Amino acid sequence: MTSNHKRLEELQQQAKELAERIEQLKAEGAREVKQPRDNLLGRWARHEEYGHVLIACQHADERGGLFVAYPDDGFPDGADGRYANQRELTFPEQTTRPQDVPVGEAWLVDAQDRVRTEKDVVALKTKDDLWTSSGFLEWTDDEVELITPLIPALPHDTPETVTTEDDYGALPEGSIVAKPGGNPWVRMPYMWVQRADGADNSEMAGRTRHVLRYGWGAQPR
Incomplete structure (x- = not known):
């Protein structure tokens, strides 16, 4: 085999590998980043109307609904919460490389x-x-x-669990508590919220729950 033939084969092989790599990059670029389905509790997302929101449930309901909480200066204590459809949310990993x-x-x-x-x-x-x-x-x-x-929560000296009325009262707005395997409660102005239910500190007392987040935590950029 002449040197020219050998060189030609090498160039053809390189061209083939380059074409395969280009197709791979095209496929990766076109790949849709799917929204997460589970382990949503405590994650930040972006809503077009509400801005940065903190998800306060483990997964969406059968209609895609999620309870989200977010800072809102229009309320006395600067926070609000409501249901939003997961399709309306954008997660950081969908927009960040x-x-x-x-x-x-x-x-x-x-x-x-x-x-x-x-x-x-x-x-x-x-x-x-x-x-x-x-x-x-x-x-x-x-x-x-x-x-x-991984968005860190604010530093705090609160115990890992809360039980008494004073324990619950010491947690600031944005805190999330839950029993293992139970639905989470979110601290909103004047009350705790779990989906459509609400409770004050005295009603929360008597049941030990884990503190999953203390306060609002750091908002994403």
């Missing part, structure tokens, strides 16, 4: 390179085009698929 995430943010991600695949791992954006996960594994932007940002 790994390269757009600022350095210092932590996300739940899927990551894959030529050696390993990691599912549902916490990764920190440590510098431009570099993510670090547990075990000091490192990933580049194009090896990471975003799932959801």
Whole structure:
């Protein structure tokens, strides 16, 4: 085989690999980022009318309804809550690319390179085009698929559980409490709300619930 023939075959192979890569990138670009269906409790999303909202239930009902809470200066204590259809919400991972995430943010991600695949791992954006996960594994932007940002709650000294009327009364608006496997309650102005039900601190007292979020937490940018 002459050198020209060999070179031609190499170029043809490179062209084939390039074409396959282009098709792969097209497919990835066209792939729809599906909305999450479960584990929605405590996640932030964006609503066209209400702005940033905090989801106060584990999953949508049979009609797609979710109870959401959000800051609202029009109310005496600056907060409101209501039902919204999940189709009306946009989650951060639907509008954010790994390269757009600022350095210092932590996300739940899927990551894959030529050696390993990691599912549902916490990764920190440590510098431009570099993510670090547990075990000091490192990933580049194009090896990471975003799932959801990890938004820290406000610092607090509240116990992990609440039981008494004073315990419930000490939690600020935006706090979320729930029994294991039970529906969550959200602290709104003057009362606790669970779907269509409401209760004051005295009515909440007597049942021990876990504090899932203290206050509103940090809103996404």
